[in-house]
Amino acid sequence: MKDVLDELAAARRTMGRGSLPAGDAYTIEVRRQYEASIDEVWDAVTNPERLRRWLRPVTGDLRLGGRYEFDGGEHGEILGCEPPRRLKVSWLYGPEADAWPGTSEVEVRLAPGPGDATEFELVHAAIVTEPLFPTYGPGSGGVGWDLALLALARLLTGDETADHHAVQESPEGREFIRRSAAAWGEAHRAAGGEPEHVAAAVEATTKFYAPDPS
Template sequence: MSDIVDQINAVHRELGEKRIPAGEATVVVLRRSYDASVADVWDACTDPERLRRWFLPVSGDLTLGGEYQLEGNARGEILVCEAPRLLRVTWIFGENVTEKDISEVEVRLSAEPDGGTLLVLEHAAVVDPGFWGQFGPGAVGVGWDGSLLSLAAHLRGETFDEQTWQHSPEAKEFMTRSAEAWGAAHAAFGASPDEVATTVAATTKFYVPE
């Protein structure tokens, strides 16, 4: 239990706003430090062989301006790739999408004084008001929390079987606490207590069904 709490507390979560080609977007921001060099974290996030071990298999033209496909998940274009500091891609999920459905994911890495690396992940999307009112930031935030947890295990040299982990009691506890943490970030962004309670409950039910 304490390890789960530590993993939740290792991430700083906040919300913001920015303009992307799709329009005025809400930004989900995660910050986490890793006990690994910038070069190692960059390699883990961009090398297809390593990426599949903690995130998802990826295919496509993995160069600037190229298009990628995450197996069973999102696809998009590589907009910026400045090794080993900055990666920005479009994020397209599903078929028959319109321009407003194209979000952007950005990963920034910087060295910390102790030799570790600060990773900042931003996911900017134009969100349907009805969907946002139902789920809030946890809809995407809980998933990214899980990814950063998996990356931490990978950087420690551990094998992380996400498919098995997702059905464990530890995963259910982690996702429940993640939804609550995103509720706190939502409140700090200006959401009312009722809005926070509604979205946290819906997000928790989605990720941790009874």
């Protein structure tokens, strides 16, 4: 359990506002350091064979301007690619004509850290409507990214069986989810969220990702 919670504590989480072509957006940002070279981290976030181990299987034209699709239904276009420092994609859900939540983009930024480490930053900007933000707050996407980045950390330490879905279903995964939801609640509060709204959002997010097994 300690290594799982250490990974949770390794990240810094913030919530803010940004803009997308379709209008104003909420942003969730995760920053942390990985004890791996920038080329190694870049390969892990762009190589389909490694992506499938910590995120999901992906198909498509994986070049700048190409379109991709994950087996969970997320899909979009590769908007920016500057190896080994920056990757930006549109991130949509469901049939393209009915894209939910309307407009969403994910950007990963990498920079060399001390020694052989890499500074990692993920920014997810989305225009969200009911019931997502009002009900779940930033944890609606933040907990999912925390789970995925835990699996990425394991992959980068040589665990080729890393899988955030398996983690999510384990007892330690449930505790990770509970603490992740609380951490995103703190980010929400720091961004000006009303305490009652934050508390309700944390509870709803926890129940969504880790429903009562009974």
